Amino acid sequence: MIFQNLSRFKFRSIAILLILFCWFNDKAHGQQDMEGISDSLITQVQKIYSENYETGEQTLSAVNQIFKNIDRYNIKEQVAIYLVLIDFQIAEGKYEEAIENCHISREMAKQNNFNYEKVLSNFYLATAFEGNYEYDKSFKLFKSLAQLINDSNYEYLAITSEIEMAVFYELIGKYRDALDIKLNIYRTKGDFLKKRNDSWYYRQFLDMSNLYNELGIEDSTYYYRNLYKKHIDEFLDDGRGRFLLLKNEANIDFKDEKFRESIDNYRIYSNWVFNRFKEYDTPLLINKSKAHLALGEVDSALSNLNLIKNQAIFLKEQKFISPDFYKLYIEIYQKTGEEVLRKEYEQKYYNALETYNSFKFNTLDNLYDIDKQRILIESSNDTKSYKNKVSYLWYAISAIVLFFIAFFLWKQKKEKRKFNDLMKRVHNESTSVAPPISDATTIAINDEKVSALIRDIAALKKEGFFLKQKTTLYNTAKKLKTNTSYLSSVINNNLGTTFSAFVNDIRIDYIINELKTNKQMRSYSVKAIAEEIGYKSADSFSKYFKQNTGLSPSTFIKNINKKH
Known part of the structure; x- marks a missing residue:
């Protein structure tokens, strides 16, 4: 679970130049979108996009030559010039300047009812926020843009926003x-992207390979990797595709715990990124540090982390950097016995985890389990320094008592916050349009037999079949008139999960809503509630409920009763 860095972002910021390029070449939109823009300005902009400048600064200089005379143009042309300037500012990593100009272009477009220019300004603003590590603002804008997916005027922008x-x-x-x-x-918009000869169409193959790798589904990992490998020469002629393929191979090796192989491939890719962008790929270096640490190479692990910390962009990047970055420092300094540094990074880890969870939960409706991580860290702390300090025994006892009081109050406050956030999540899920099960169908095996089986699974879900105690893989396969191996394969490869996880998710989602609306259900014992949705024991139910919500069933019910 790692946050992106600037070099990874640049791959996309360079690609978005195509959006405005197509606009000025009248490929993405009708002629009416170009009304009010003179042929002279169109020619100047087309020349800038087509010219092979040696550096990005030279390109920006050419754009600024037009921009400094912006008052000579009409209002629509002025908005267009701002958008071109923003485009290249983003590509060159000048995100704060781009953000400021996005606000100007958006307001101008809004005041003059230039709808497409207003939407395009929002897209660039979301992109600039992302590059500037303002992820909460970026996600909110991309989410609103993605809702325009069925409007042909904004189809491409909506697709890229979904990506x-x-x-x-x-x-x-x-x-x-x-x-x-x-x-x-891929399933619904793949032909649209392919007809545009868009590189993003092919990049999805590699992205899906990486995602399937994270989910541990090996067949699909290699299926999409091979699709990407087959087509890279069709859309990338600068060698970039082969380096991205190398990174994918390193990710697969890392997942398979082939740490030496992954380190070698990460090193080649990292050197290429640095030579191209003069910056390091932060998520890659974090994985590389983990691999070194797994092999006992503490100095190498520390060296890679320091490369991240010493980058100029780290001052911005650290706001949303993966908590794993600080956790690795804790492990390293614990191994080297540097207690002061370990404690320093332990506090930084907690702070990063809070920020990470705030973004993950409030923006993306989920919560990382802080308690579990804190306990794992604290349980490994060395407390032997206190054993021989008899003279401080009473002070220690007093401190412990105060700690438990503070911990109890903190836990109560945290559980209340979790509960409130969970209620927001339930409300958001109930008012949003969730994709049907069939939307997750894997293209690799997308035939009528698979589609029919997934529809049958959805029907069983609707009728409450998975809330019964006898819902086993065997009984479900028997009900669907198929065999267990085939059913398990379809669920794994098309829904991206296992049969047991699929059933548990259905049961927990159902009981959350039931407890929220059914007062009588809240009076049941935990065991009775568990049996109500098909669990044989209260322990199993409590375990999965806590994993899903961050709260125990009894705590959740207590908070519901307080609210009602």
């Missing part, structure tokens, strides 16, 4: 949700 949403889901470890978006785009 960005999938990136956010992937970065916080919601691989199944990211995969659902990617597969749905």
